[in-house]
Amino acid sequence: MPERNVVEAINNALADEMESDPRVMVLGLDVGKLGGVFRTTSGLVERFGTDRVVDTPLAEASIIGASLGLALAGMVPVAEIQFLGFTAQGFHQLGPQLGKYRQRSRGRYHCQVTVRAPFGGGIRSPEFHSDAVEAQFVQSPGIKIVMPSNPYDAKGLLIEAIRDPDPVLYCEPDRLYRAGRAEVPDGSYTVAFGKAAVAREGKDVTLVAWSAAVELCLRAAGKLADEGVSATVLDLRTLVPLDVETLCAQVVKTGRCVIVHEAPLSAGFGAEISATLMEEVFYDLDAPVARVGAFDVPFPAASLEDYYLPSLDRVLVAVRRTMQS
């Protein structure tokens, strides 16, 4: 089976969907000849032309708002926002507007729009490029939020997103774009939303993560094994819809849970997971649910990002503390 990294998996998913559905189009900054700043759209304009692969003016609100309109007109837009932090400029069109359209129109319209955006620290980017703002959109109901962590899921989840009749925010882990190749089949396949994946099976503690933090948790689990602690790593894959059933089942199995995310701790999505576990499985817990996030400050200068982001060390400390109680 062919192997692809995350960039190639995304590129392959886009190409396949554009090939099979003439309504699918890509729009955003520098997605044409440049192929996107990370090359995820490389080769698409040569293959599908400038009507379907569109370099837009530098204006995020119009990229997203126009995608809504394109969808109303019957196209299937896949918009790229150059970095997730710059959804801020288009926030209103994405959260409040796209999220509300089905409701506002009393079900008359739905918006088959996918918004892709890379994010995450660890690559020494300038300000706003790394910000993990996914939880902001969880507070904008009506949008599905997809956070792939590996090449196979990246392709399957993206195809699922493009075909979903409702708006999807698809966040790409830029640190893992070229981190390694894995088996990614040719041709179309989907990975269902709302189905968390067990990335590693363990008995003692369940680490819950999404996107690049899954890779961090897998490293932590490897270390913990050396210490005699067997950790499950649960990859949520999508925050909306949230797979409450698998989450609870995997936490009940070990009785302990540590949530790891790149976003600032306070009101990060970890808080939602922790609250859900309190409601659903409180009596099955052997220790308080712990969270490891970035600190509650704006993303600092790149020279400081290693101190700011959740580190292997901080995950291990949190797990050890959880194991002791």
Add this chain to the structure above:
Amino acid sequence: MLLPDGTIAAGAKSRMEEEFLLEALRWMMKSRLYDQRVIALQRQGQFGVFSPGTGQEASIIGSAMAVDPSRDWMVPQYRELMATVHHGLPLEVISAQYLGKIAPARIPDGVKVLPTQVSIAAQLPQATGLAWGLRLRGEDSVVIAYVGEGGSSEGDFHEALNLAGVVHAPIVFFLQNNQWAISTSRRVQSATQSFALRAAGYGFEGVEVDGNDVMAVYDAACDAVERARNGGGPSLIEAVTYRMSFHNTTDNPSRYQDPKEFEEARTRDPIERVQKYLAGLGLWDGKRETALTEELREENEHALKHAAGAAAPRPEDVFANVYGDPPPRVLRQRAELVDRSGV
């Protein structure tokens, strides 16, 4: 005014006297040399991601020379580094920023330059507010705010210019049209014939100048600054120039740029034409060029050394300058980090 071949257009007369032009040349060359040096450093992993001003020096310096560092404010985007240095920001301070330093990259008190910022066009509404506020405070200051032609597509651009017109803010919006926004060509950016035309829609003056002609840029900027200072409100200047380099050190223009267009742009080099003109007057020659180049290299090197030697960031700097009075939870996080990193 000053044509690419180094001659003055018939009948043109700039406010820039010869001595002043030599001063402009010095700054333009300093900017070009700095770009070259830090790009080399970046390639060795010794400098941050950098967007050079190469090719745009006449815009960058001609505009900076039209404002008064002692009372006017400068609001940069990110490609005008040497304009901010001209406005009083020490080169070692802005260099320290690219080296990821924290305290050494703080803009010294009294320097009327706001920090560079990355979120395209977001500085513009802020600049309008600054200019408006200065007027409300009865100061005779003017604000010069920089933006690219790409940035002019953002909603913030429109909102900032519209408000500036309404409140009659003493501000000069200086738009550098360098023909590119990363790989996006100016033609894709807007269907307008001229970005300067947009000013009409906001009710104030807009002018287009040859952004590679330091005399023309300087004159247009002086007019706009005077107008703002005398209560005439905002202006928009479109400096038509060319990005004679990559977008930044992570970019690869060969994927999207026609090399012919690039070569053609090089014939309009803003520095060469000044040198030719001054040579015609007997004020410039190879010897002077070598000597000045050497001197400027040393100046730049000195600043870069200073920046490199300045205090390295400490882990707890993650928490620096976020709150005047950090919430207890943030203080606990800080203590946790300090404990763990054994500071």
